[in-house]
Amino acid sequence: MRKRIVLFLIILIFLSLIFIVLPKIGFYTFVFDQGEYEHSDESSTERISDLNELSPKTRELALEFLEKCEENGLNVRITETYRTQARQDILYEQGRTTPGLVVTWTKNSKHTKRHAFDICEDDTDDPYGDLEFFRKCAEIGKEVGFTPGYYFDEVQDMPHYELNRWWIQ
Ligand SMILES: [Zn+2]
Structure with a gap:
């Protein structure tokens, strides 16, 4: 029983690291060089200089x-x-x-x-x-x-x- 709890806690810590801590410190932005953009409409044909x-x-x-x-x-x-x-x-x-x-x-x-x-x-x-x-x-x-x-x-x-x-x- 105790083993299961430990395992559960390890998984919980692991998941929160991946989904909460790393995004918070901008890890993915840094590694994948991804940002958030206003222009994401792929069908637009206007010239963008921003x-x-x-x-x-x-x-x-x-x-x-x-x-x-x-x-x-x-x-x-x-x-x-x-x-x-x-x-x-x-x-x-x-x-x-x-x-x-x-x-x-x-x-x-x-x-x-x-x-x-x-x-x-x-x-x-x-x-x-x-x-x-x-x-x-x-x-x-x-x-x-x-x-x-x-x-x-x-x-x-x-x-x-x-x-x-x-x-x-
Ligand atoms: Zn060019």
Whole structure:
């Protein structure tokens, strides 16, 4: 009888650890890099540029990136963060089956995983014209821990920054 009680208590402690203690201290958020988001409607096709829609780790590094850019006199504007798969699919068709320039090379984008954002230069008539601006930003992005699209081998994607971690897919 006593053995059963001990076993029951052990199970109770174990369960409360998994379901109460670990979530409270943000363990799962840290390990799985999952947050809570306002935009979770996967059918929406609007452009989202809110940093709060990025995964917690991506957002943290993005803020560090923005701070360092500012320190270096680089006026960065975030143009897009999280992208629904519906929007990614529409962008993929652009320049292929629908009119316009090709703007993306993949249907499987880090934007849809909340691990990527795009930038342009702020307060200028030509937000994509200053190549030196994008080169300097890419250096800072790399330093912070992102993979800047500036360095993509096959198709350079100057405005693009993504977080690559082997355990995050
Ligand atoms: Zn991008």
